[in-house]
Amino acid sequence: MDGMVHPLALGWGEHLTRDRRRSVHTVRAYQATAERLLDFLAEHWGERVDAARLARIDATDLRAFLAHRRGDGLGNVSAARELSAVRGFLGWASEGATTPRLRGPRVKKGVPRPVSPDEAVALARDVAEDASEPWIGARDWAVLMLLYGAGLRIGEALGLTASVLPLGDTLRVTGKRAKTRIVPLLPQVRGAIERYAEEVPWPLPREEALFRGAKGGPLSPGVVRRSVQGARGRLGLGERTTPHALRHSFATHLLGRGADLRALQELLGHASLSSTQVYTAVDAAYLLDVYRNAHPRAGS
Structure with a gap:
């Protein structure tokens, strides 16, 4: 678009501002996502993208876009947020018509862990x-x-x-x-x-x-x-x-940065230290290092 914002992305931003009353930050982020999608599709399809062409987008196209964004270094959470914004844009651009269903990347399930x-x-x-x-x-x-x-x-x-x-x-x-x-x-x-x-x-x-x-x-x-x-x-x-x-x-993040258990107990408002100690299981390797540094003969 030679530096110009695509009319569809611009319309999406105006809709978010006027009808959805989104913040300036949100409008900027969502409009940028729409612009990235439209730029990708123009190259992917080899033709100009208008509302009629966009209405024919399918799950394969969306997967290709996500793969492209992954190539930019996006992790699971960022890719999922991008897909969520894309769905909103496509829903608006197609005026409520059914948009392709594509499951977003999921975080692996396993033992309980803190949110990164x-x-x-x-x-x-x-x-x-x-x-x-x-x-x-x-x-x-x-x-x-x-x-x-x-x-x-x-x-x-x-x-x-x-x-x-x-x-x-x-x-x-x-x-x-x-x-x-x-x-x-x-x-x-x-x-x-x-x-x-x-x-x-x-x-x-x-x-x-x-x-x-x-x-x-x-x-x-x-x-x-x-x-x-x-x-x-x-x-x-x-x-x-x-x-x-x-x-x-x-x-757990404070503990990983070296926080003292007693200080953490006070910050969290735990009545007893035992309540705070449950967090040590998440960062046992760190605590082992602390123990070894405090007691040089611990590893012998």
């Missing part, structure tokens, strides 16, 4: 992008970032009141048995909450819930769980990818 950093971010982003309103997308992103980036339980995140605003470098969290703890806020997590607070259309009195549902009441955990369930289906992630799995991943 890439999967955690992809999951949160997919949930946010699928939201019906931009402010709801900002809300969902903030909640899931609290689970993955601060290790909160879903009930702890949804139990926060607006009194936490304005945010600082730490957050006081009330956990089980009404015990409070202080958790550090990464800049990305703090920024996500602040963006949500700017966009939420409801007033946020200090003593009322920070995170609101679509009609203004406190956000329900079930809403978050259903959103995550939808995203993991679109991304081909396993059934164990739940909101709580993000907290689990927070713990």
Whole structure:
């Protein structure tokens, strides 16, 4: 297209902005995916791609596109997100006609494992992008970032009141048995909450819930769980990818980076160290290295 955006990709972006009220970031990402597909198909088919030709796309064409994108270095999760965006585009371009069915790449099933950093971010982003309103997308992103980036339980995140605003470098969290703890806020997590607070259309009195549902009441955990369930289906992630799995991943990734078990116990709000020790099974090799370094004769 000689540097020009394809009319179909442009129309898709306008639809997302005007009719679906998606965020600028989401529109840019989805429009870029449509543009990649259209550029690929023009070369793959050797002809100009218009709406009529696009309506004849089949599963073989989609498989070829995914193989092409895999050649660009896309992993399973990124490829699944790309396919999800492509389905949305094709559904719009064909005005509701049946689009080719193609199962996305799936993450191998096996022993329980934490969600990888890439999967955690992809999951949160997919949930946010699928939201019906931009402010709801900002809300969902903030909640899931609290689970993955601060290790909160879903009930702890949804139990926060607006009194936490304005945010600082730490957050006081009330956990089980009404015990409070202080958790550090990464800049990305703090920024996500602040963006949500700017966009939420409801007033946020200090003593009322920070995170609101679509009609203004406190956000329900079930809403978050259903959103995550939808995203993991679109991304081909396993059934164990739940909101709580993000907290689990927070713990195992910190442990893998050298976090002390006692410090991790405090961050997670566990009453006993035994609750925290379950995470050591995920990174036993790392802990063995720590043990050997601490006790030079351990290996002898």
